Amino acid sequence: MYKPLRIGFIGAGNMAFGIAKGMLSGNVLPVNIKVSAPSSRNMKRFQEVGISVTHSNAEVVCGSDVVFVAVKPHLVRLVLSEISQYVTKKHIVVSVAAGVTLSVLEELLPENSIVIRLMPNLPCLVQEGALLFTRGANAKQEHGDVLRSLLHCCGLVEEGPEAWIDIHTGLSGSGVAFVYLFAEALAEGAVKMGMPSSLAHSIASQTVLGAGRLLRDSGKHPAQLRSEVCTPGGTTIYGLHTLEQGGLRASVMSAVESATERARELGSK
Ligand SMILES: NC(=O)C1=CN([C@@H]2O[C@H](COP(=O)(O)OP(=O)(O)OC[C@H]3O[C@@H](n4cnc5c(N)ncnc54)[C@H](O)[C@@H]3O)[C@@H](O)[C@H]2O)C=CC1
Numbered sequence: 278m279y280k281p282l283r284i285g286f287i288g289a290g291n292m293a294f295g296i297a298k299g300m301l302s303g304n305v306l307p308v309n310i311k312v313s314a315p316s317s318r319n320m321k322r323f324q325e326v327g328i329s330v331t332h333s334n335a336e337v338v339c340g341s342d343v344v345f346v347a348v349k350p351h352l353v354r355l356v357l358s359e360i361s362q363y364v365t366k367k368h369i370v371v372s373v374a375a376g377v378t379l380s381v382l383e384e385l386l387p388e389n390s391i392v393i394r395l396m397p398n399l400p401c402l403v404q405e406g407a408l409l410f411t412r413g414a415n416a417k418q419e420h421g422d423v424l425r426s427l428l429h430c431c432g433l434v435e436e437g438p439e440a441w442i443d444i445h446t447g448l449s450g451s452g453v454a455f456v457y458l459f460a461e462a463l464a465e466g467a468v469k470m471g472m473p474s475s476l477a478h479s480i481a482s483q484t485v486l487g488a489g490r491l492l493r494d495s496g497k498h499p500a501q502l503r504s505e506v507c508t509p510g511g512t513t514i515y516g517l518h519t520l521e522q523g524g525l526r527a528s529v530m531s532a533v534e535s536a537t538e539r540a541r542e543l544g545s546k
């Protein structure tokens with residue numbers, strides 16, 4: 278009979294919850310997920326969706342086929358040293374820690390372990406994540422396929438070379454926060470012009486959502502869509518000119534660059 282995969286999360290934080298929530302919207306049942314963390318602080322939201330929790334990382338590893346390491350990057354070494362003795366050749370270990378390279382992960386786990394490095398982002402929570410993974414030396418295509426099948430409800434799932442993972446971290450892992458900053462600024466602009474704050478924020482979020490969906494679903498280049506919004510001599514081109522004077526494009530490019538470099542730096546520690 279078909280045996281469902283058992284999924285474990287080490288770390289009960291925002292990203293573990295986002296991925297777990299995305300999975301639950303697919304064909305993963307909560308009874309097949311277990312989460313561990315040292316304190317009970319973040320456990321309630323997992324329990325509310327039927328996921329069982331424990332303080333024992335070893336219990337998660339021993340009871341899982343696929344183990345997501347979802348602790349902060351500086352804790353990965355500590356956690357892997359602790360769980361290494363329980364990791365077998367059958368486990369798939371997936372790290373979501375920013376910057377932590379495959380070679381570091383493989384070094385801390387038993388020889389020939391199946392390791393995958395994944396960079397997700399928070400919109401996995403609403404099944405609109407953008408996820409990029411790269412396989413370690415012993416992770417075969419079939420292991421990548423297992424991961425894809427678990428994550429397909431989290432959003433867009435792509436595979437690429439390891440060098441792209443840090444770039445994706447800047448572009449998308451951190452990129453969502455850049456978009457939130459933009460959304461906040463849009464709303465504040467409207468508040469400055471006299472609109473009530475709650476209405477301004479709700480319109481700003483719908484504007485970001487609508488712009489994003491149209492961009493993705495139309496497949497058009499953003500510059501094309503931008504030109505479709507611009508009436509010659511109209512309002513949009515005046516606003517765009519102001520943004521160019523403020524150096525928005527250069528700032529956003531630099532933000533992706535610095536977040537990517539920071540991920541590389543975290544990896545070299
Ligand atoms: N938050 C985000 O948007 C994204 C985060 N990530 C990565 O996900 C990882 C987790 O980040 P967040 O979820 O934001 O952090 P978080 O602070 O929300 O969660 C970390 C969790 O790890 C637990 N923890 C601490 N020490 C532990 C130990 N020894 N054993 C087991 N659990 C332990 C904490 O109790 C907490 O539940 C990081 O490595 C980060 O780089 C990746 C992409 C996006």
Ligand SMILES: O=C(O)[C@@H]1CCC=N1
Nearest residue numbers: 375446449450451452
């Ligand atoms: O800020 C961070 O380091 C993590 C990685 C990507 C999003 N959050």
